[in-house]
Amino acid sequence: IGPDGKMTAEAGEYEGLDRFEARQEIVKRLTSENRLLGTDAHRFSLGHCQRCDTVIEPYLSTQWFVKVGPLAEPAIRAVETGEVRFVPEMWTKTYFEWMRNIHDWCISRQLWWGHRIPAFTCANGHVNVTEEDPAACETCGSPDLEQDPDVLDTWFSSQLWPFSVFGWPKKTPDLEEFYPTDVLVTGYDILFFWVARMIMAGIHFTGSVPFATVSLHGLVRLAGEKMSKTRGNVVDPLVAIEEFGADALRFTYASSATSGPTVTLDRERLAGSRSFATKLWNAARFTLSQLEGKPRAETLLGRALSLPDRWILSRLSATAADVNRHLGEFRFDEAAQALYGFLWHELCDGYLEMVKPVLSGREGDDDAQEIARAVLERCLADSVALAHPFMPFLTEEIWEKLTGRPGTLIVSPYPEGDPGARDPVAERAVERLRALVTRVRNFRGERRVAPTEPVALSVEASPAETGEIRSLEPLLRHLARLSEIRFGPAGDGARRDVVSGVAVGLALPAGTAPTDREGVARRLSQVDQEIGELSAKLQNPAFLERAPAEIVEKTRRRLRELEERRAALGTAASE
Numbered sequence: 001i002g003p004d005g006k007m008t009a010e011a012g013e014y015e016g017l018d019r020f021e022a023r024q025e026i027v028k029r030l031t032s033e034n035r036l037l038g039t040d041a042h043r044f045s046l047g048h049c050q051r052c053d054t055v056i057e058p059y060l061s062t063q064w065f066v067k068v069g070p071l072a073e074p075a076i077r078a079v080e081t082g083e084v085r086f087v088p089e090m091w092t093k094t095y096f097e098w099m100r101n102i103h104d105w106c107i108s109r110q111l112w113w114g115h116r117i118p119a120f121t122c123a124n125g126h127v128n129v130t131e132e133d134p135a136a137c138e139t140c141g142s143p144d145l146e147q148d149p150d151v152l153d154t155w156f157s158s159q160l161w162p163f164s165v166f167g168w169p170k171k172t173p174d175l176e177e178f179y180p181t182d183v184l185v186t187g188y189d190i191l192f193f194w195v196a197r198m199i200m201a202g203i204h205f206t207g208s209v210p211f212a213t214v215s216l217h218g219l220v221r222l223a224g225e226k227m228s229k230t231r232g233n234v235v236d237p238l239v240a241i242e243e244f245g246a247d248a249l250r251f252t253y254a255s256s257a258t259s260g261p262t263v264t265l266d267r268e269r270l271a272g273s274r275s276f277a278t279k280l281w282n283a284a285r286f287t288l289s290q291l292e293g294k295p296r297a298e299t300l301l302g303r304a305l306s307l308p309d310r311w312i313l314s315r316l317s318a319t320a321a322d323v324n325r326h327l328g329e330f331r332f333d334e335a336a337q338a339l340y341g342f343l344w345h346e347l348c349d350g351y352l353e354m355v356k357p358v359l360s361g362r363e364g365d366d367d368a369q370e371i372a373r374a375v376l377e378r379c380l381a382d383s384v385a386l387a388h389p390f391m392p393f394l395t396e397e398i399w400e401k402l403t404g405r406p407g408t409l410i411v412s413p414y415p416e417g418d419p420g421a422r423d424p425v426a427e428r429a430v431e432r433l434r435a436l437v438t439r440v441r442n443f444r445g446e447r448r449v450a451p452t453e454p455v456a457l458s459v460e461a462s463p464a465e466t467g468e469i470r471s472l473e474p475l476l477r478h479l480a481r482l483s484e485i486r487f488g489p490a491g492d493g494a495r496r497d498v499v500s501g502v503a504v505g506l507a508l509p510a511g512t513a514p515t516d517r518e519g520v521a522r523r524l525s526q527v528d529q530e531i532g533e534l535s536a537k538l539q540n541p542a543f544l545e546r547a548p549a550e551i552v553e554k555t556r557r558r559l560r561e562l563e564e565r566r567a568a569l570g571t572a573a574s575e
C-alpha cells in the first residue's frame with residue numbers, strides 16, 4: 001500500500017486499486033479458485049486516525065532517525081547523580097524505565113508545519129546534511145540540490161527550547177546569564193516526549209543539564225475526563241475568568257494541584273475560590289476602615305499584647321512558615337490550603353471578631369486599640385503578600401490601598417514567618433476559647449433555641465486553665481453570648497461536656513426548651529464515627545511509623561477528648 005492508500009506495483013495486478021477494493025478482489029479471487037474455507041465476523045482492534053477517523057494502514061517508508069543510546073546515557077547519569085531531580089520523586093523510576101529501554105527516535109514527519117529537515121539530495125543521489133544550507137553537493141559539486149520535504153518531529157524542535165530561547169547557538173549574554181535554568185514546571189504526560197529530550201539535548205549541545213528540578217503536576221480533568229482539544233471538552237479560561245475572576249481561577253488551580261496525577265476542576269471549586277477572594281476583600285475593607293486616620297502602634301516590640309493579638313501573630317508566623325515550606329516542596333495545594341485556613345478561619349472568623357469590641361472602644365484602652373490596629377495591619381500586609389502568587393490582582397490592589405505604593409507587592413520580600421512570634425501559650429488559650437464558643441453555639445442548636453438566647457456556662461478546670469480562661473472572660477462572654485460564667489462544677493440539669501480538656505456545664509434559663517434528642521443522637525453518631533476513624537488510624541502501623549510524633553500525640557489527645565464527650569453525650573441522651 002502506498003501513502004495514497006492505493007496498491008503499489010508490488011501488488012501486481014492489483015496495482016492502483018484502492019485498498020478496500022483490493023481486499024474485495026482478493027476475496028473474489030480466493031472464492032473463484034476455491035481456496036476460501038469460510039467467512040467469520042470477528043472483533044479486533046483497528047487503528048483509526050484521531051482527527052478524521054480513517055482506518056490506519058501500516059506501510060514501509062524511509063524516515064530519518066536519531067541514534068538515541070549515546071544521548072540517553074549521560075541523561076540517565078544526570079538523574080542518578082541528582083543533578084536533575086523530579087518532584088514528586090516517583091517519576092524518577094518512570095524516567096529510568098523509559099531511558100534504559102530507549103529506541104532510536106524517528107524524527108521526520110510528513111506535515112507542513114515545523115522545522116524542515118536540513119537534508120539536501122543532489123541529482124546524483126548524494127545526501128548533504130549541514131548546518132548552513134549548501135550551495136552545491138559536498139561530494140560531486142552539483143548545484144542541483146533538493147531539500148527533504150519532511151519536517152522535524154515537534155519534540156525535536158521543542159527539546160532545544162531551554163537554550164534556543166536565549167539565542168543559542170550564538171553565545172549570547174542571556175545564555176550565559178540564565179542557562180542552565182532552575183525549575184521546569186510541566187505535566188507528567190510529557191515527561192518523556194519533552195523533559196527527557198530536553199535533558200539529552202541540553203547535555204549534548206551545551207554540556208549542561210537544562211534545569212535542576214522538574215516539578216511534574218497532574219492533568220486537569222473536567223468531571224473526571226481529560227480535557228483535549230481534539231475532543232473539545234475544554235474549559236475556556238477566559239470564560240471561567242469572566243464568571244469567577246482571574247484570581248479565583250488561579251487559586252483553584254493551585255489549591256487543586258495535589259501530587260497525584262489528577263487536577264480536578266469543577267464549578268464548586270471555582271465558586272469556593274471566588275468566595276475566598278470576596279472574604280479577603282471584605283477583611284481588607286474592614287481593616288482599612290479601622291486604620292484610616294487613626295493612630296496605631298509604631299512597633300509591637302515591648303508592648304503589652306493581648307492573648308488574641310499574640311495568638312493571631314503566632315498563627316500568622318506559623319502560616320507563613322507552612323506556606324514557604326509547601327512552596328519549597330512544590331505543594332501548591334498545601335500552601336493554598338494553609339493560606340485559606342488562616343485567612344478564613346483564623347483571621348476573618350477569629351481575630352476580626354475578637355478585636356471588634358476593642359476597636360469600637362467597648363473594651364480596652366487607647367493603647368489596646370493602637371496595638372490592635374498595628375496587629376491588624378501586620379496581618380493584612382503579610383496575608384496579601386503570602387497570597388500574592390495565588391491571587392495576584394486582588395492582593396496587589398489591597399496592597400496599594402494599604403501602603404500607598406502601587407505595583408510594589410510583586411517585588412516585596414516574601415514573608416517567611418517570624419519564629420519569635422510563635423506563642424504556644426496564646427495559641428492554646430485562644431483555641432480553647434474558640435472551642436468553648438463553638439460548643440455554646442452548638443448547644444443552642446441542640447436545644448433549638450435562637451442564637452441570641454443567653455446560655456449559662458460553668459467551667460471546671462485546673463487552677464492554671466481557670467486562670468487562662470478568666471483572662472479571656474470578657475471575650476468569652478461577648479463571643480458566646482453568655483448570661484453567666486461560673487468556675488466550678490456544673491449545676492444540676494446542666495448539659496455536661498468536655499471541651500479542650502476542661503469539663504463544662506451548659507444550661508438555658510429555666511423552662512426555655514426541651515432537650516433535642518435528635519440533635520444529641522446525631523452528635524453521638526458523629527462522635528462515634530470520628531472515634532472509629534481515629535482508633536483505626538492509631539492502630540495502623542504505617543501511620544504510627546511515618547506520621548510526625550506531634551501528629552500522633554495530637555490524634556491520641558483528640559481521641560481521649562472524643563471519648564469523654566461520648567460519655568457526656570450518653571448521659572444527655574438518657575436524661
Ligand SMILES: [Zn+2]
Nearest residue numbers: 049051052054
Ligand atoms: Zn486523518
Ligand SMILES: [Zn+2]
Nearest residue numbers: 122126137140
Ligand atoms: Zn552529489
